[in-house]
Amino acid sequence: MKNILIIDDDREFVQELEDILKNAGHSVDIAFDGINGFDLIKKGKYDLILLDYKMDKINGVELLKKIKVNNLTGKIIIISATVNIETCLEEADVKDLVVTICYKPFNIENFLQKITSI
């Protein structure tokens, strides 16, 4: 049972993911953009943050930078359809914040296992 924040602008994806996570017994908060997500991170205490890499307004990397600047902590999993984003993370010097990266479309069972184990 984990407190999870999903930050993703793909509403259908978020809905399905929320369903899956809730079914798995986790509690889920949602933010549809980076700014909103950042506010939630500042306010609440989440065990895990699922962050989309590519978003409008503020994208994943920028959000991560913001988190780092504000000295906020939290286990962050990046969810992305784009491969090879490690380099982008490294360039922005935010890799240390990221626990793991899940490439879309991922294997749901494995994904759930990973969340539980973290």
Added chain:
Amino acid sequence: MEIVEIEKKRKILEIFFVSVLISCISIISIFHFRLFYFLSEILNIILSFILFLSVRDVRKDVSLRYLTIIGFSYFYISIISIISLASLEGLDLTAGLNNYHLMQLPLAGSFIQAGSFLAAAFFIDKKANSNFVFFTQTLCFFIILSLILSNIIFPVENINRSVPVLLCNIIEYFNCFLLIIALFIFFKKRQFIGQFIFIIISISIVISFFSDLFYVMDNNTESIICIAGQIFKILPAYLVYKIVSEQKIEKINKYEEITKILGEKEEMLRMILKNLPIGVWILNQKGEIVDSNPESKSIWKDCSYISYDLSNRRHNWMFDSGERIIPSGWDIMKVIIENEPIVNCNMEIFTKDGLLKIILNTAVPLKNSENQIIGAVVIIKNITSRFMREKRIETSNILFRLLEKCLTLREYLNEALNLINQLGRFKYSGIHLLNKENEISYESYTGFIEDQNNFIRKIKRHSDIEEIEYMTKGGSIYFNNLQNEKIVMDNSGKDIGFSSVAIIPILYGSRIIGVIHLGDDKGLRITSNFIEFLEDISPIIGEGINKYYMDEKIHRTQKELELAGRISDIGTLTATIAHEIRNPLATIKMAAYNIRKKSQSPNIEKHISNIEKKISESEQIINNLLFYSRINSVEYQEIRIYDILNESLDLIMERFKSQDVDLIRNYNLLSDKIVECDPVLIRELIDNILCNAYESVTDKKGIIEIGSKYINETIYQIYINDNGNGIDEEDLKRIYEPFFTNKKRGTGLGLCVCKQIVSLHKGEIQIENNKNEGITVNIFLPYKRIFE
């Protein structure tokens, strides 16, 4: 001819005139002695006058012949004076010895004078080489002698003896003596003494003139004629003196000087000939060598032309082939026969130790003053090294031009071979190229039939190991067997045989990339400098060949680049599309997952699994597209290949769990092996191949075996074997081409990606149809990363 005729006629007339004259005088002497005496003195005058005229004429061009005439003339005069002396005393020729002592001296003097004049005339005549004069004068002498003998008793005429007559007679003695010495010294060429003697003679003649004069004053008027005779004697004597002192001696000196100069000149010419750096021959009209210089001998020294032995010279032109070239068959005879100079004509000769010499010949006809050809001068020059150098440059240039002219390697080699044929004129010639495995990958040859060609190959292989000692420095092998015994090196050469064979390596750098081979069965000699020449140009041919290899490579690379460019464009597009599709795919996948969870209905389950399967297929397509456009580098990690295989297999089984397939794992060999590779790429590789395998067995019970084999310490093999439908043989060639597929769906990139992954790892992939059914994919990969 005419000159000789006239000379003969003149001689006959001379004999006739002299005979008639002497006969007339003799007949007169019988009837009237005084008249005879008178006539004899007249004759004396005439002779002296003739002498004077002749000597005057010959002053311009003195000849010994005229001196002969002078000698004989004085002889006659002496005879006449004997007769006159004998007649004056009325004595016979011998009587004077007994009766009148005073007459002994003039008589004997006249005899000696006559003898000495005759001897001198003979002597000069012999020198002058005019025997005709000798015979004429001898004949005259005998006529006179017979006349004297027929008139032994002469009419007696009383004459008073007086001192002047005695003086005259004594002077005659002295005269004779001096004349003999003069002639002797004259022919010994002591010119100064000769001059002196002639002066003395002249003085003695002057004295005898005065003695005669006194005699006349003593009332012997008839002796006036004698004085006239003496006077005329002085003139020729003086003229003879002039000839000898001025011209004759001068001529002799001139002749000696000219001889000396000529000798020096000849010596100089000889020296020039001897030291000339070019060879010179002097030929006679028959084309035989009459003179030659040392250089010409050294040029021909070691050649099949054997010697300069004069007695044997016609047989010198023996070539090893047994062909004989006689001088008349020689090109240089053209110069003598047709009067046509040969200028800078090249000639090839072979030396005994197998060298080819190139000789530059120039020959011009030798003509005498009447423009007749009497022989020829031949100038020869050894231009072998220059010729070879020029030929090398020329051939290199041609070979370079060929590179532009010939579009293909085949064309180039054919042209190069033509060139070698033109130079060498061998009956058989060929070029063989070797590939990296030392197999003959290309051949071009003329003359050789297939069997002979095998023979050449055998020589080549033979030579690599055992025949090293025959090799030249450049690595060529050649044989000459000019006894017409065919070389048989191997059974395959038995039927054909060659009289000469050569193999020359074609080098690129230090690597042998092919061979040139030459052969002849007619005794054409392979010379060591021709081999050297070929060794020199072979690297140029090598470069040429390599250029075509490079062209081919560039062409191939260009094609690859073109494809890569095309793929790269497609890559950018597909990457964008793939990313955009992955997002909805993820949502669909999760939605399906949620549906399954929520419905828990077996009716829906079937549809859900279809959706999942198709999602998985889509993922695979996207992955391949992305991979194809993305992969170009390998990120090496040290991993257990065994684990990767297991993961891949687990995943694939999961993906194709609806399909009835026996997946046999047979790769325990790799269980503890750590290999260096890119795990992502290797996973992709295995996924792709297994996917193909699964797809090929959809319509039956599938058996897929994945296993490994040990190859060596550096390479391992993974094979994936299925019992599917296999691949058409025709398609087998094209399966690695991007976008080639015979599936209804699919990008046609799967195996292309596989090939790329394997070659990025410096491995190899082979796909072959099984004997019964299905295919086997063999992948060979190195354990350790291979650096370029």
